[in-house]
Amino acid sequence: MGGWDLKIGEIKQSYVTDEEIWKALNQFFTHASTKMSYKYGLLKSLIENLYNINENLELMFNDVFYSFTKIYWNLVIHHNLWQSNSKNQISAIQKTLEDICLKYSIPKEWTFDKLPYSIQIETLDSIKKIGEKYVIGAFYSDTNSIFYEFNIKRGYLKFNRPVYKFLQKHQRTITYLTNYHLAKFLESNNKIPNINYLLGKVEVISKRDSLSKYLEILTKYDKEYCFYCGKVIKKEKRNKHVDHFIPWSFIQNDNLWNLVISCQKCNIQKRDNLAEEKFLDNLLLRNQDLSKEIEEENNNFFINYKEEKLIQLYQYSIYNGFSNIWSPNIS
Template sequence: MAAGYQLKKAEYVDRPLSEDEMWSAFAYLFSSKSHNDTSYKYGFLKAIIDNLYNTDDKLKLNFDQLFSKFAEIYWNLVLKHHIKQKNPGKLDRRSRLETILFESQEKYNIIEGIPFESLACDMRIDICKRVKSDCKNNVVGALYADLGGLFYSFSLSGEWIQLNPRMYEFACKHKVAIEKLNYYEWARFLERVNEDNVIDHLLSKIDESTMRTRSSLAYYRDILFEEFENKCFYCGKRVTRDKVEVDHFIPWSFIKDDQIWNFVLACPECNNMKRDKLAQVDFLEKISERNEILIERDHHDNVQPAKRIKMIYNWAQRNGYNEIWTPRKIGV
């Protein structure tokens, strides 16, 4: 069989798999046997995990979805936090990806330390495109092979991956554990290839490399405020535009993604009390009804159907989010 990075397309192994076999695939990926010179496999796995709930109904993700996360993750780690992603070796060479990022920073005259989210939209699109066309050959097939061909099928020319339904369910069920293993091994790799001064708070830097800034929350707040009544989603209290907060219905720390279907407006008190918890189950129906209205009003980018939101809610519970929050007064 050709080495993973030489593959142009491949199919996932389609047969029943035991939990042990699926854990073994990840154990191999994170072992020293699957050696890598760069951190690409960790970054691409994070891009998939962060996109787990953005698949279509055939469990496909396209390269634009994946490589926009990938570019964002690396922009923030490499340019904002100055963390090298390649074993520098004797020649102190950068990886292709790092070279693209530095070139883009220069091309657009971007001052140091600017997070990806704050770049202008056309710059972000251009950077993602360059990262995608340069990195897809090295990354997609390599991770495919490192996971024993179990996780996904892919096509480089079609620019998609399609997740194996068996592995998809496994990944949803153990999302937090897989994510933590990935961060742990990635951090160990980065500790080896970086100087001590850049690796303080390393795990938080990785975990937050796709975190949105307040400006994008303000964008969603304005849409929701204009489209819906100015009331707290949870307690029903009236709120004003300057006193309303945007809450991730399924906690951000679980979903690691900002999509309108998961945002609700909350009063500061509810937002502050709810924090990283799930709201009680009655609100599932309420948010699904709200999302129906979003679709009717043409805000349908990736709005999840009610059934899917319920599944994500259940997966969050199975991943340790089992503390359920109820507002003091309910405005359902």
């Protein structure tokens, strides 16, 4: 297929139907060159950053490749999985990650989250260079040049509007498909007990070890009560949970504007469900306050946040099958 050495890509056809997008995606899954696992990793990273676009549907490479780097660190270092289809040819990304691991004597069992921030950034910079060179253009070509336009020098890609809508509408299915194909690729090139072993790993590969960083920020601004049931949360840390308002399994990201503090009981009861709509309204208000206070401290957490985005996300969650609406048991 080629396309890997492109520096700039334009959208070949800006009006595309859902059928045409499914066709391009199917072709990508079934015919894309499978020498390396990269393109699945890129699609996973795009999905994870679907709600990090700016108002022009542009996604910065820094965001895309932060997810991408985290995914590959966890696959290569933490899970020790080979990323090319040839035993004799190590993938450039795997080589880079292993070199960094060696350079700083990082224990193999460490996940990306455990790395000191400076090493995370150094790793991101190296992986981004490889990704810009070998992955962005290749994925663009493999999906028929209709998914996005991009400019390597300016460091961004811009979604084709109908494709962006499509990804929102079918986010959950595409996540499943991508995880499945990535796991399948890894299965053919690694010795593993069974495909479920890998599928389980791939599904949570970008999940954070801990949300304590967010707990700290939220505790500073929110009062000490549960976002859902409103009860005061007992002082002990284990009673205080950070909850993904839109379930993590859908959004696959930890945007601060989607995180709330909840008591243990609500967190456990809510699980993978959506909360009823009045909590969406409450969250929109909470975000108004939180973003104002955070702005003063020069924080980036709300940089691409828009109220419409959260409302859309809520609606698309339901559209994608999160139709079991939860409300707290207040008694």
